[in-house]
Amino acid sequence: MAAPSVRRGVDRLLVPLCAGLVLGGVVSACGLWLLSGLAEPLWPALRLGLVAALAGAAVTDDALRLGWRWPQNLRQVPQRIRYREPAVAMVQFGFELGTGMRTFVTSAAPYVLIGVLVFAGLSIVGALAVGTGFGAGRALMPLLRAWHHAPGDWDQRLQRADRWLTPTATALTGVAAVWLTAVTLS
Amino acid sequence: MTGAAGVVRPQAMTDPRTALIALALALLAAVALRGPVAVALAMGGIAGFSLSGSP
Numbered sequence: 001m002a003a004p005s006v007r008r009g010v011d012r013l014l015v016p017l018c019a020g021l022v023l024g025g026v027v028s029a030c031g032l033w034l035l036s037g038l039a040e041p042l043w044p045a046l047r048l049g050l051v052a053a054l055a056g057a058a059v060t061d062d063a064l065r066l067g068w069r070w071p072q073n074l075r076q077v078p079q080r081i082r083y084r085e086p087a088v089a090m091v092q093f094g095f096e097l098g099t100g101m102r103t104f105v106t107s108a109a110p111y112v113l114i115g116v117l118v119f120a121g122l123s124i125v126g127a128l129a130v131g132t133g134f135g136a137g138r139a140l141m142p143l144l145r146a147w148h149h150a151p152g153d154w155d156q157r158l159q160r161a162d163r164w165l166t167p168t169a170t171a172l173t174g175v176a177a178v179w180l181t182a183v184t185l186s
Numbered sequence: 187m188t189g190a191a192g193v194v195r196p197q198a199m200t201d202p203r204t205a206l207i208a209l210a211l212a213l214l215a216a217v218a219l220r221g222p223v224a225v226a227l228a229m230g231g232i233a234g235f236s237l238s239g240s241p
Contacts, residue, residue: 107236129226137234148200169236176229
């Protein structure tokens with residue numbers, strides 16, 4: 001385990017990282033929400049059906065580990081950002097991760113969010129909430145890991161739970177997506 | 187038992203399973219309150235947390 005002074009320095013960098021993650025999530029959510037007007041002419045039942053189909057596909061993929069290829073960038077944040085001032089680099093790193101554009105998307109749940117943002121007819125406040133929640137949810141991982149008594153132990157706990165953690169999270173996202181779409185369109 | 191900031195926390199509090207259970211309860215509460223914005227927030231949080239294993 002790192003020395004306490006080193007750990008404190010790492011902890012300080014978690015704040016800009018988390019700020020970047022939330023900012024990235026909000027920017028992506030607002031960008032996708034801008035497309036929602038294009039779905040407005042579609043029948044509400046069709047929009048609900050599209051979100052439900054997307055949620056069903058996401059849950060099936062994650063539960064049965066089918067490994068479907070969802071569209072993604074498959075690139076990590078470039079290493080060159082580490083040459084920047086640490087706090088700035090962490091904001092940028094968090095922002096790029098938070099947008100979902102420069103990371104490996106290992107769960108289908110974020111695609112359900114895309115469906116909700118485009119088809120559910122959310123208000124801008126709703127879209128901001130989705131983006132904020134996404135960034136905050138992503139930030140939970142580094143926060144919990146840093147707060148745990150031994151990061152290595154936390155990694156093992158995550159690895160052990162991964163078999164059901166991702167499918168459960170995707171199923172919850174899917175149910176929430178269908179509920180939210182039905183309520184918003186009703 | 188002692189976290190990075192020297193604060194004592196039970197291990198279960200920082201366990202990834204506990205986090206998902208807490209998020210699920212938050213989602214249930216938001217649905218029970220019929221609050222679309224709260225549901226959107228919890229749903230986004232769960233989807234973001236689902237990427238915890240992402241490199």
